[in-house]
Amino acid sequence: MHNIHHKPIIDLAIFHGIDINLYPLFIGIYEQKSISKAAQTLCISQSAASHALQRLRQQLQDDLLVRAGNKMLPTPFAEQIYPVIKNALMAIQNISMQKHQFESSKVQNLKIAVHDEIEPIIFPKLVEHFHRLNLGIQFLSIKLNRKNVLTDLATQQIDFVIDLEQNLGEKIQFQTLAHDHFVICTQQVQMNEEIYLASPHIGVSSRRTGILVEDIYLNRKQLSRQIFLRCQHYSTALQILSQQPKAILTIPQNILSHLNRHNDLNVFEVPIPLPNIHIGMFWHKDLEENLRHHFLRSEILKIFA
DSSP states (O other): OOOOOSSSOOOOOGGGOOOOOOHHHHHHHHHHHHHHHHHHHTOOOOOHHHHHHHHHHHTTOOOEEEEEEEEEEEHHHHHHHHHEEEEEEEHHHHHHHHHHHHGGGGGGGGEEEOOOOTHHHHHHHHHHHHHHTOOOEEEEEOOOGGGGHHHHTTTTTTSSSEEEOOOOOHHHHHHHHEEEEEEEEEOOOOOOHHHHSSEEEEESSSSSOOOOOOHHHHHHHOOOEEEEEEEEEHHHHHHHHOOTTTTTEEEHHHHTTTSOTTTTTTTEEEESSSOOOEEEEEGGGGTTHHHHHHHHHHHHHHHTO
């Protein structure tokens, strides 16, 4: 049985045999459930990470993280000590940062996970803004994988996520960057609620299954529509609209403005009120006071103020 004791007096002698570098590795493997991913984050080899984990196991006399299939899962003792170690490392990091003046010129890259359809709205403005600051930043637009958002933000695999507003948990912060609203695109020359509900629709989603955002709101009003095609991109849907005279596409107005559409397609307001869309930036709460992160965050907010 392992116990964690909080002593009012620090026993300095025991620190002679403690390698503090082992503990960030523990946090990395614990959060990413992978030795190779943790090693990549810490810029060490997978072999070095495996040997370091073995040393920490010997030091703490527990297996800590054990392989189950393709994942490294924590033992009960690892689950017990994880929040203590995480808080201690955060405290050390904050103390270290207080004595270092932040220099924006040292920012080397900016990694943002963003949905394909939102990228054209965000990235041209973002690149233009940072180039005006004369910073030699490498920009990385990474395909958004909503299943990995929490882990990727916590382990700093990405700096920010830019996506539609949603609840990603208490550890994730959100700030709105842009507002949008749905419009209708179709070959039809007139539009009302009856025509909208009776016409064949094209739905757009990167997810394999699951109800579309528009249908969530329609269902709340006890209304439904017929989706004859579900595809991944609005650009594909716009091409198909030109082949289907009666088809309707419900699309965010800002996204439509960044896409090419044929002259035979008309744009209407949605005859059934749908809520506005909020596009924004997500980041991990633990990085709230990180000076690099704070600088990047504040500059991005300036772009869309």
